[in-house]
Amino acid sequence: MLRRLTANDPRFRAVDLRPGMNLLVAEATPGSTRTDSRNGTGKSSVVELLHFLLGAGVKKTSLAARPALRTTTFSLLLDWPGLDEPVQVSRGGAKPNLVRTDLAGAESGENLFSFRHMAEMPLAEWSARIEKELFRLPADHAGISGRAMLALLMRRVGSHAFNDPVRTFPQQAPSEAAANLAYLLGLDWRLAGGYRAIALQEATRKQLKAALNDPAWGQVVGSTADLRAKIIVAEGDVENLKAEIASFRVVPAYEDLKRRADELDQKVRALPEGDVIDRRNLADLRRAVAEANDPDTAYLDAAYRELGVVLPGQVHRTFDDVRGFHASVVRNRRRYLADEIDETEQRLAERVRERERLGEELTTTLKSLREGGALDGLTGLQQVLAQKQAALEALRKQHETAQVLESTGREISVRRAELQEELALDLEERGEQTREATWMFSRFARRLYGQDREAYLRINAGTHSLEITAHVDSRDSTGINKMVIFCLDLTAAVLAHRHGRGPDFLVHDSHLFDGVDDRQVTEALRLAAEVAEQEGLQYIATFNSDKLQRASDGGFDPAPYIVEPRLNDEYEDGGLFGFRF
DSSP: OEEEEEESSTTSOOEEOOSSEEEEEEOOOTTOOSSSTTTTSSHHHHHHHHHHHTTOOOOTTSGGGSTTTTTOEEEEEEOOTTOSSOEEEEEETTSTTEEEETTTTOOTTOOOTTSOOOEEEEHHHHHHHIIIIISOOOSOOTTOOHHHHHHHHBOOGGGTTTSOSSOSSTTSOHHHHHHHHHHHHTSOHHHHHHHHHHHHHHHHHHHHHHHHTSHHHHHHSOOHHHHHHHHHHHHHHHHHHHHHHHTOEEOTTHHHHHHHHHHHHHHHHHHHHHHHHHHHHHHHHHHHHHHOOOOOOHHHHHHHHHHTOOOOHHHHHHHHHHHHHHHHHHHHHHHHHHHHHHHHHHHHHHHHHHHHHHHHHHHHHHHHHHHEEOHHHHHHHHHHHHHHHHHHHHHHHHHHHHHHHHHHHHHHHHHHHHHHHHHHHHHHHTHHHHHHHHHHHHHHHHHHHOTTSOEEEEEEEOSSSEEEEEEESOTTSHHHHHHHHHHHHHHHHHHHHHTTSSOSEEEEOGGGGTTOOHHHHHHHHHHHHHHHHHHTOEEEEEEEHHHHHHHHHTTOOOGGGBOSOOBOSSSTTSSSSSSOO
16 A cells, blocks of 8 residues: 655655545646646656656656656655555655665565665666565566556556556557456466467567568578578589599699690690691602603604704713713602601601600590699688588578578467467366456446446457457447546456455546546546445545536545645645646
8 A cells, every 4th residue: 555655855745645545636726828727736747756666667758857856856655565564665866776665675574674774775676576575476477567567557648558448558569468467357367478479479570571571681591492402502512522522632743743734735736737747748759759750862863863963973972971860860869859758757657656655644644633633722622612511501590590480470370379279268267257357347337337338348368369358338438438447447456456466556647537427437436435445445546626526516525535735736836846847
């Protein structure tokens, strides 16, 4: 139970609270130029400060972080489970990650307060104590939190908490909101929270799947079919390199062999050029041999006789000498040509033999080069193999990732179906809890709108979350929607407190009653007062005086429940903080 809200600034108007219903009222100020004459009086600030002192995080826009309040330390006195005396907790915007409390070092169930003193405690530890001792949460409570449940029991208008009965801020995942409400109602919050894990997995999968549409990401991951084909090719390359390395023979003087092979190749290529020249010369020599004939002088005697000239014997002897000389010249030429022909043919034959010899040597050299190589060649092959193996392993990892991405969708569907079935069976087994919650909500709603109005809680194992739907006929009305929230909050607070799963207070900001018919406001106040008294619950609500006056005119007497201070915006010191900022 919350007892007293104070601050170390003397201008702050302390708020004293008591068991049962507490109404913090802002007086109407006729003629005010403000759109809402009670804006700035501090009604919603009370809710914000309660959250701040009960472990809420601080942003730049948070109330306690504003420059005018940053040096102020706020304090809350509240009852604590297992302790006889109230606990005090203090916190300021200057050191938001620390709280000062006389609970430090004291464990629930131990009466150490005769020796207690204020000591600093990290905010995380304070939040853990709240979860453990106010909400009785186990050490492992993934998916739910004390802060999220406090957001249900103390809805904040700044978080748009009055837009939806189950969610306390628009961005809250339905699975998370339902899991926290399930705990307060006594349902299996672990199964309800299982949807949150699936939702996170699905969100991650959607992000990765969307990333695959980016060409850069597509190259990083790719499809399983493409990667499977690339892996097959890469495996073949690796096996071929392994076989080549296994059969590799390091050849001594590899570079000398390589140079010798180049020389032999050049010589083999040069031999045909000499053959062409020699064959051309050989043809010329043979043609010259054919043309080298002995001179014919027989026609001279016949020619002279026809002319009537008789050559003397001496002339005949001279012709014979000339003929013999020419015959000798021809013989010598034929002998020379024959020698040249022999030499040319020998060169051609020698080139044939040289070609064969060079060919054999070149073949042997090339075979040596093919069968082995230099040591640096082997090292190069090993480096290439290492690169190929690394690329292959990367492809396999990509393939695994792609398989996970493609199979995750099926796994999510299967897991969601299994969880839905488990939760449906659990709801059947927890029929008593669902009946208690449904009947209580129905009773509260009918109290506001009449016994003939259809009103119930629909609790169902949905495909994406535990579905808790608060239904009241004619929910198209904004006012009815607000009263649905009122009835659901009251149901959750009563059941949580009744069964030891939550604290004994419920706080509602005046914005909850905006747009609500005066008759329902009147009946809601009556209901809250009765339930608070019956259940030992503390109900705190902020109200504008004119709205409260209309409830009074409807038959509800607020006087016993109004707490100090009575706020207004007519004077500088009329608001909660005692000054304007």
